[in-house]
Amino acid sequence: MEWMALLLFTAVIGLLLAGFPVAFTLGGTALVFAGAGVLTGTFNEALLSGLPNRIFGIMTNETLVAVPLFVFMGVTLERARIAEDLLETLGALFSALRGGLGVSVTVVGMLLAASTGIVGATVVTMGLLSLPTMLKRGYSPEIATGTICASGTLGQIIPPSIILVMLGDVMTTAYQQAQLTMGNFSPKTVSVGDLFAGALVPGLLLVGLYILYIVVTAIVKPSAVPPHESDGSRVSLVRVLSALVPPLALIFAVLGSILAGIATPTEAAGVGGMGALLLAVLRRQLTLERLREIMRSTLSISSMVFLILIGASLFSLVFRGYGGDDAVHQVLESLPGGIVGAVVLVMLVMFLLGFVLDFIEITFVVVPIVAPILLAMGLDPVWLGVMIAINLQTSFLTPPFGFALFYLRGVAPEAVSTAAIYRGVMPFVAIQVLALILLALFPSLVTWLPAVLYGN
Amino acid sequence: MNDTAPHTGLLDRISDRIGLAASWMTLAMVIVTFIVVVMRYVFDAGLIWLQESVTWMHAAVFMLGAAHTLQHDEHVRVDVFYRDMSERRRAIVDLFGLLAFLWPMCGFLAFTAWDFVAVSWSIGEASREAGGLPYPWIPLLKTVLVLMPLTVALQGLAMALRAVQTIRGAR
Numbered sequence: 367m368e369w370m371a372l373l374l375f376t377a378v379i380g381l382l383l384a385g386f387p388v389a390f391t392l393g394g395t396a397l398v399f400a401g402a403g404v405l406t407g408t409f410n411e412a413l414l415s416g417l418p419n420r421i422f423g424i425m426t427n428e429t430l431v432a433v434p435l436f437v438f439m440g441v442t443l444e445r446a447r448i449a450e451d452l453l454e455t456l457g458a459l460f461s462a463l464r465g466g467l468g469v470s471v472t473v474v475g476m477l478l479a480a481s482t483g484i485v486g487a488t489v490v491t492m493g494l495l496s497l498p499t500m501l502k503r504g505y506s507p508e509i510a511t512g513t514i515c516a517s518g519t520l521g522q523i524i525p526p527s528i529i530l531v532m533l534g535d536v537m538t539t540a541y542q543q544a545q546l547t548m549g550n551f552s553p554k555t556v557s558v559g560d561l562f563a564g565a566l567v568p569g570l571l572l573v574g575l576y577i578l579y580i581v582v583t584a585i586v587k588p589s590a591v592p593p594h595e596s597d598g599s600r601v602s603l604v605r606v607l608s609a610l611v612p613p614l615a616l617i618f619a620v621l622g623s624i625l626a627g628i629a630t631p632t633e634a635a636g637v638g639g640m641g642a643l644l645l646a647v648l649r650r651q652l653t654l655e656r657l658r659e660i661m662r663s664t665l666s667i668s669s670m671v672f673l674i675l676i677g678a679s680l681f682s683l684v685f686r687g688y689g690g691d692d693a694v695h696q697v698l699e700s701l702p703g704g705i706v707g708a709v710v711l712v713m714l715v716m717f718l719l720g721f722v723l724d725f726i727e728i729t730f731v732v733v734p735i736v737a738p739i740l741l742a743m744g745l746d747p748v749w750l751g752v753m754i755a756i757n758l759q760t761s762f763l764t765p766p767f768g769f770a771l772f773y774l775r776g777v778a779p780e781a782v783s784t785a786a787i788y789r790g791v792m793p794f795v796a797i798q799v800l801a802l803i804l805l806a807l808f809p810s811l812v813t814w815l816p817a818v819l820y821g822n
Numbered sequence: 823m824n825d826t827a828p829h830t831g832l833l834d835r836i837s838d839r840i841g842l843a844a845s846w847m848t849l850a851m852v853i854v855t856f857i858v859v860v861m862r863y864v865f866d867a868g869l870i871w872l873q874e875s876v877t878w879m880h881a882a883v884f885m886l887g888a889a890h891t892l893q894h895d896e897h898v899r900v901d902v903f904y905r906d907m908s909e910r911r912r913a914i915v916d917l918f919g920l921l922a923f924l925w926p927m928c929g930f931l932a933f934t935a936w937d938f939v940a941v942s943w944s945i946g947e948a949s950r951e952a953g954g955l956p957y958p959w960i961p962l963l964k965t966v967l968v969l970m971p972l973t974v975a976l977q978g979l980a981m982a983l984r985a986v987q988t989i990r991g992a993r
Binding site for chain 1: 841844858934
């Protein structure tokens with residue numbers, strides 16, 4: 367009955383496009399298929415009886431407790447206007463430099479995007495915050511929008527993003543499964559911390575390449591990135607330090623304690639949330655009203671994420687019940703080119719799915735199906751995780767369907783044409799592809815730091 | 823989106839109250855995690871029940887917040903097409919989704935969870951860890967497996983009523 371599994375997958379993608387919330391579309395479609403199977407005697411209904419236990423497993427998954435805590439930290443930093451401050455100050459600081467504003471947008475994107483797992487949110491925030499300023503300073507719409515889309519999606523793959531927490535959790539399970547099928551009954555483990563460590567170098571590599579591109583454009587084509595004429599107001603050192611140091615210290619402390627193996631991601635996220643609250647209080651930005659809004663936001667982002675996970679687990683239960691994972695297994699095993707062929711195909715499929723599905727859905731729906739198979743072929747789990755993350759980020763940037771482009775279109779002024787956004791983002795897509803090729807050729811870019819830190 | 827969630831009707835108010843009340847637990851999670859960390863690293867004391875209480879609150883937050891999130895239309899949609907649809911079209915999609923996906927899923931979840939929860943209460947389940955959460959915290963948490971689908975289905979009813987109104991009104 368593998369064709370039923372294939373039909374289920376196709377049906378879910380098709381039905382998701384109608385626009386009903388993802389969590390319920392995933393679960394509901396799977397139920398319809400399971401029901402049809404039970405009636406025709408092709409689906410074993412006993413498979414579904416374990417569902418409450420699985421959901422309770424999701425509820426008590428200790429790794430994922432880090433998600434709402436990181437969200438709380440991120441939302442607090444955002445609501446306390448710390449991100450805005452950071453952008454303004456950095457912009458002023460780098461204004462002497464050619465392309466300085468573009469560079470600061472990239473840096474802020476890297477720092478702040480860790481807060482939410484939703485592609486749209488950061489791109490919208492960055493777009494509202496920096497697009498008007500960039501255009502006012504004479505940046506061409508192309509380079510301004512390209513920079514914002516790329517930096518807005520960048521934070522997703524830079525630790526401590528909640529995307530990496532979720533991907534790490536899925537990878538942990540997949541890696542165990544893979545090793546059990548290989549007959550290794552004392553499996554090695556991979557943790558969220560490993561993935562954080564693995565994503566750091568590639569993330570910084572991307573930041574470096576973006577900045578290089580902006581600076582080179584500023585030198586070669588000053589009409590697109592004009593030098594900033596100083597308006598006479600110089601920023602004082604005190605202001606720079608007070609805007610820059612506290613949030614940076616917070617992020618480094620959180621990330622550092624995880625990478626150094628001192629704290630679990632959950633502990634670090636909790637302390638980070640406390641630190642963010644403290645920052646907000648010190649800046650006199652924390653009113654009761656704002657606290658309520660922070661808590662409400664955390665609740666609904668968290669609920670959104672975990673309901674998708676519940677819907678996805680219902681989906682994968684039914685998908686497996688129809689033998690879907692065996693079918694995928696056979697296809698991937700029988701490809702010409704062996705492991706390379708399998709990775710290329712999976713990456714290509716994910717890239718295309720990235721046009722319709724967000725990071726969370728792909729992490730919970732697609733990765734659990736393909737990752738155990740690829741890992742059983744002998745791939746490094748951290749490398750695979752980072753490749754998936756960068757691949758998806760590329761997908762979100764690619765015209766004409768990339769998510770990020772839609773979101774930026776929504777907040778960009780009419781004067782900025784959609785074609786300009788498409789043209790502007792193309793060089794960044796090229797950079798992404800370059801990075802993917804580099805990581806494929808030199809996997810140690812990913813695996814070096816985790817090996818140094820954790821020695822495995 | 824806040825502007826599409828008029829605070830009308832009893833159903834909306836129920837979702838709102840539950841969600842806002844549960845949201846306080848997000849703050850509590852941050853504070854308790856901080857305390858756990860301080861206890862562990864400063865006083866070298868591990869309090870299992872305190873640590874378990876963070877996981878407990880986390881689960882309660884996203885399960886009890888689901889209806890509130892639905893009310894504010896914050897469950898992510900694939901909106902490539904939905905975004906450009908007319909109000910009426912959207913209402914039709916919503917009504918279809920409720921009938922075909924949301925209600926069946928909620929019904930199924932509540933139905934299968936019922937025994938799971940009942941067993942937990944009847945055996946007086948406590949945490950498996952020594953020094954973990956005592957009875958009745960575990961059965962209480964399992965009970966949200968029934969509460970989540972019920973509250974979401976009720977909020978779905980409010981959504982359906984609104985959708986029907988939109989479909990009628992747009993004629």
